[in-house]
Structure formats: structure tokens, C-alpha cells
Amino acid sequence: MSELVLLGDEAVALGALHAGLSGAYGYPGTPSSEILEYLINEAEKTGSIRATWSSNEKTAYEEALGTSFAGKRAIVTMKHVGLNVAADPFMNSALLKINGGLVIVVADDPGMHSSQGEQDSRFFADFAKVPCFEPTNQQEAYEMTREAFDLSEKWKVPVLIRMVTRLAHSRAVITPWDKIRPQNPVKKTEETRGWRLLPAIAQKLWTDLLETNKEFNAYSESTPFNKLTINPDYKKVGIITTGLGKNYFEENLADMGVKPSHLHIGFYPAPVEKIRKLAESVDKILVIEEGYPFLETKLRGILPQNIAIEGKLDSKVPMTGELDPDVVRPALGLEKIATKKVEGLPGRPPQLCQGCPHVDTYEALNLAVKDYPQHIVASDIGCYSLGALPPYNAIETIICMGASIGTAQGAAEAGLKPAVAVIGDSTFYHSGLTGLVNAVAANAPITLIILDNSTVAMTGGQTTILPSSKLYNLVVGLGADPEHVKTIVPIKKNLEENAAIIKKEMEYEGLSVILSVRECLEEAKRRIKREALKK
Numbered sequence: 001m002s003e004l005v006l007l008g009d010e011a012v013a014l015g016a017l018h019a020g021l022s023g024a025y026g027y028p029g030t031p032s033s034e035i036l037e038y039l040i041n042e043a044e045k046t047g048s049i050r051a052t053w054s055s056n057e058k059t060a061y062e063e064a065l066g067t068s069f070a071g072k073r074a075i076v077t078m079k080h081v082g083l084n085v086a087a088d089p090f091m092n093s094a095l096l097k098i099n100g101g102l103v104i105v106v107a108d109d110p111g112m113h114s115s116q117g118e119q120d121s122r123f124f125a126d127f128a129k130v131p132c133f134e135p136t137n138q139q140e141a142y143e144m145t146r147e148a149f150d151l152s153e154k155w156k157v158p159v160l161i162r163m164v165t166r167l168a169h170s171r172a173v174i175t176p177w178d179k180i181r182p183q184n185p186v187k188k189t190e191e192t193r194g195w196r197l198l199p200a201i202a203q204k205l206w207t208d209l210l211e212t213n214k215e216f217n218a219y220s221e222s223t224p225f226n227k228l229t230i231n232p233d234y235k236k237v238g239i240i241t242t243g244l245g246k247n248y249f250e251e252n253l254a255d256m257g258v259k260p261s262h263l264h265i266g267f268y269p270a271p272v273e274k275i276r277k278l279a280e281s282v283d284k285i286l287v288i289e290e291g292y293p294f295l296e297t298k299l300r301g302i303l304p305q306n307i308a309i310e311g312k313l314d315s316k317v318p319m320t321g322e323l324d325p326d327v328v329r330p331a332l333g334l335e336k337i338a339t340k341k342v343e344g345l346p347g348r349p350p351q352l353c354q355g356c357p358h359v360d361t362y363e364a365l366n367l368a369v370k371d372y373p374q375h376i377v378a379s380d381i382g383c384y385s386l387g388a389l390p391p392y393n394a395i396e397t398i399i400c401m402g403a404s405i406g407t408a409q410g411a412a413e414a415g416l417k418p419a420v421a422v423i424g425d426s427t428f429y430h431s432g433l434t435g436l437v438n439a440v441a442a443n444a445p446i447t448l449i450i451l452d453n454s455t456v457a458m459t460g461g462q463t464t465i466l467p468s469s470k471l472y473n474l475v476v477g478l479g480a481d482p483e484h485v486k487t488i489v490p491i492k493k494n495l496e497e498n499a500a501i502i503k504k505e506m507e508y509e510g511l512s513v514i515l516s517v518r519e520c521l522e523e524a525k526r527r528i529k530r531e532a533l534k535k
């Protein structure tokens with residue numbers, strides 16, 4: 001098969017297709033979205049697989065799990081914080097007897113380019129006691145995906161692949177395999193006992209998982225993804241790299257003038273024997289890993305106290321932010337390369353697009369709350385988070401998907417008045433529904449504003465799980481009083497009228513919901529283009 005130039009995310013998607021994938025599920029989230037976009041495109045083109053966005057990462061994971069129970073191979077994709085949402089089925093599925101291969105791809109965002117945290121998904125794999133791959137480049141991302149499916153079916157466990165932004169969003173040439181594996185037929189196992197986490201069964205499954213972990217350890221020592229090279233003539237330092245850390249180390253090798261002993265780890269659980277062998281050959285160890293000091297912390301339990309370990313914990317390598325070849329140079333005993341700072345460039349903070357409907361909602365909201373010094377506006381994750389910045393300064397909290405509703409309710413119960421929650425339509429479907437039910441149950445004195453722009457705008461305009469036409473009935477169906485469910489159209493000429501509606505509902509001593517409905521401008525442009533192409 002001829003070479004292809006692919007994003008890291010696309011390499012994972014192609015690897016899954018070539019491994020005989022049948023079902024792909026996920027929720028958009030930078031930097032993971034391109035995996036499922038590639039597979040949805042394939043599904044639309046060929047109809048050979050099922051690939052779709054789900055309402056959130058948890059439902060995506062559960063759909064993938066169901067596909068696996070049917071004997072077919074499934075992949076589920078999300079960003080790192082998405083795994084928090086899918087953590088319940090993920091953690092529990094580690095105990096289940098997986099049928100068709102189940103691979104979960106989680107894209108971490110070191111440096112928080114587009115995220116609210118830097119969390120490192122390797123901890124989740126370790127926590128669940130399932131295998132984890134961490135690719136170094138696009139070719140490995142492709143190959144590890146097939147390997148992950150093989151191991152999932154062999155060991156009957158889900159396998160996690162940890163991507164990071166720099167790999168997910170950069171392109172390189174990959175060489176695909178000659179042979180593409182066919183999909184599994186639908187085949188339920190005869191014994192479904194391993195799918196029922198009743199305490200007595202779960203106790204046995206947990207013991208089984210711990211037993212299978214011995215096989216993960218043996219694989220970890222033998223796989224070429226964990227490669228140890230010893231230089232018997234240089235003992236000063238041995239390097240351990242994981243994921244992209246390898247590239248940053250190797251880019252500096254020429255300047256080091258020596259090739260230290262090196263262990264690269266691309267599969268976890270980490271290869272304990274290889275780590276010990278490296279430690280026996282050198283005076284100290286330096287760990288270069290992207291994310292938290294996950295491996296470095298593990299080393300303290302693997303190696304004797306007298307072995308010096310350098311890395312993030314002693315600040316030889318920065319604890320926060322993304323690594324790059326220059327950042328790791330001091331840890332390798334090299335001077336940083338002086339880069340020339342370009343003076344006088346204006347700052348370019350992120351902004352809502354010109355003409356964005358959120359701007360008009362925020363202007364109306366600011367007008368409505370301006371006379372209430374004890375007000376609070378809790379918000380959520382999406383383009384509209386930018387409403388926290390000048391010139392709007394319209395929202396005060398941003399925590400995690402769906403948090404705005406409960407936060408506003410808690411603040412209202414504690415005495416802040418009026419309490420407003422602002423959430424996007426997709427975020428509402430993702431994690432706001434239970435918050436609304438909670439508020440309905442208490443008839444909480446909050447005003448919930450749902451910004452319905454008909455798309456998942458921040459991650460590139462994916463389709464929302466439900467169209468706008470369903471939103472009103474959903475809100476009322478969940479128990480909101482129709483008398484206090486209002487719809488506004490956020491455009492300039494409606495400013496005063498919209499502010500008056502918001503103000504009136506804020507003064508109501510119970511739950512009110514305002515649907516602020518106008519299509520995202522960028523999505524409107526894309527839609528018009530699509531419609532023109534159809535003509």
C-alpha cells in the first residue's frame with residue numbers, strides 16, 4: 001500500500017480501520033476530534049462501519065462496549081478530561097471479559113492549548129490496570145492501534161492509547177500494512193457471566209484481571225515498543241523517555257557528543273526488568289516524559305534508594321507545560337538555544353468571532369444583571385467560555401462540562417441573587433440534563449440560559465446530538481415550567497427586549513429557562529457552502 005501523509009489522529013483512525021474496526025464512537029474534544037471525523041467520513045463514503053458522535057464520552061464508551069459484546073471491534077475517542085466523564089464504564093469495563101477488541105483513544109493536552117487541565121491519562125490506565133500504548137510518531141500511532149486491538153482480544157480487556165496534542169495535530173508520512181484485516185462477524189460469547197458485575201462475579205473478575213496483569217508485564221519486557229539500548233562505555237547518565245520525549249531527546253543527541261544508554265517506553269505497565277537493567281549500567285537516570293511525572297514516580301518503587309533519578313520531581317525537567325527539544329536541553333547538560341524574541345508584536349488573545357450570537361446574548365445578560373451587585377453568572381465549556389474575557393466579562397465560573405447549572409443552584413441556595421447558569425446546547429446535552437433535573441426537583445431560583453447555536457462550535461462544528469427543534473420539548477419534558485421557558489433571538493436589534501426578558505425571569509423566585517437561539521456564524525457559512533454544492 002502506498003505511503004500516506006496523515007495527522008497523528010488520522011493515523012490512529014486508519015490503524016483502526018485496517019485492524020478490522022466495526023464501530024467508532026466519541027465526543028468532540030481538542031485534540032482528539034479528528035480521529036472520529038476521519039472515521040465518520042469513511043462511514044459516509046463506504047458504509048462499511050458505524051461511526052458517530054455520541055451525547056457524551058460515557059455514552060460513547062457504553063456504545064463501544066456494546067459493540068464489543070456483539071463480537072465486533074470498537075474504538076472510542078475523547079480528550080483527556082472526557083475520560084473523567086467516561087471513567088465509570090471505563091474503570092468497570094477493565095473487569096469485564098471483552099469480546100470484540102475494544103480500544104479507547106484519549107488525547108491529552110499538555111500545555112493546555114485548548115483545555116482546562118493537563119491531566120495525564122496514563123494514570124487512568126494504571127488505575128484500571130489495563131494496558132496502555134503511548135506512540136512516539138504517526139507510524140507508531142498507526143501500528144500501535146492494530147496491536148491494541150490484538151491485545152484487547154487476546155487478553156479480553158480494553159486497551160488505552162494515549163495521544164498528546166503535538167502528535168495528534170502534526171502530519172507525517174506513514175506506510176500502511178499490505179493486508180487489511182476483515183471485520184469480525186457478529187458473535188456473542190456463550191457465557192456472559194463475565195459481563196455482569198455482581199459482587200460475587202466481580203470479585204472473581206478482579207482476581208482474573210490481576211492475574212492477566214502478569215501477562216501485560218511479560219509483554220512489556222519483550223515488546224519492541226519498549227526498547228533498551230546500553231552503552232557500556234558511558235555511565236554518567238541513562239535516559240528513559242516515553243512518548244514524544246524520545247524525539248526531544250534524540251534531537252539533542254548530536255550536541256551531547258555521546259549516546260547514553262537509553263530505554264524508551266511506549267507500552268505500560270512499564271518494563272521493570274529493563275528499567276533495573278538500565279539502572280545497573282549507569283550512575284543516574286534522567287526521565288523525559290510528556291505530562292505528569294507518571295513514570296518517574298513509579299521508578300521510586302522499582303529502583304533502590306541509592307539510584308539518583310532526575311526529571312520533573314526535582315525540576316530538572318519542567319513540571320508544567322509542553323516539552324520540546326529546547327526545554328529538555330538543560331536536563332541533558334546542554335545550553336538552551338537562544339531564540340531571538342520578536343519585539344512589538346501585538347497580543348492576540350482568543351476572541352468570539354465578529355457577529356457571533358453569543359456576543360448578543362452576553363450584551364443582553366450584562367444589561368440585565370448590571371443593577372444586582374450580589375449576582376453570579378456560572379458558565380461552562382465552549383466558545384462561550386470566551387465571554388469571561390473583556391470586553392464582555394459576562395461569566396464568572398468555568399469548571400467542567402455541565403457544571404454551570406449545579407454551581408448556580410448552590411450559589412443561589414447560599415444567597416447569591418440572581419443566580420444565572422449559561423451553557424451551550426451541546427454541553428447541555430452532554431452533561432446539563434441531570435443538572436436541570438436537579439434544579440427542577442428543588443424549583444431552584446436560578447435562570448438557566450441555553451445558548452443554542454446548533455453546532456459543537458468550539459471543536460470545529462460537529463453536529464449536535466439533537467437538533468434545535470427538540471430543545472424546547474426536552475427542557476419542558478424534564479420538568480421546567482412552560483410559563484418560565486422563554487425563547488430569545490440574540491441579535492443587535494433585540495438587545496433591550498432580550499435584556500428585559502432575562503431580567504424578568506431572574507426576578508422569578510423559581511427555575512426559569514431561556515433558550516437563546518441563533519446559528520453559529522461559522523456553521524452558517526459552512527451550511528450555505530454545503531447547500532450550494534448540492535445544487
Ligand code: SF4
Nearest residue numbers: 353356383457520521
Ligand atoms: S465559532 Fe460560532 S459560536 Fe464559536 S465564536 Fe465563532 S460564531 Fe461564535
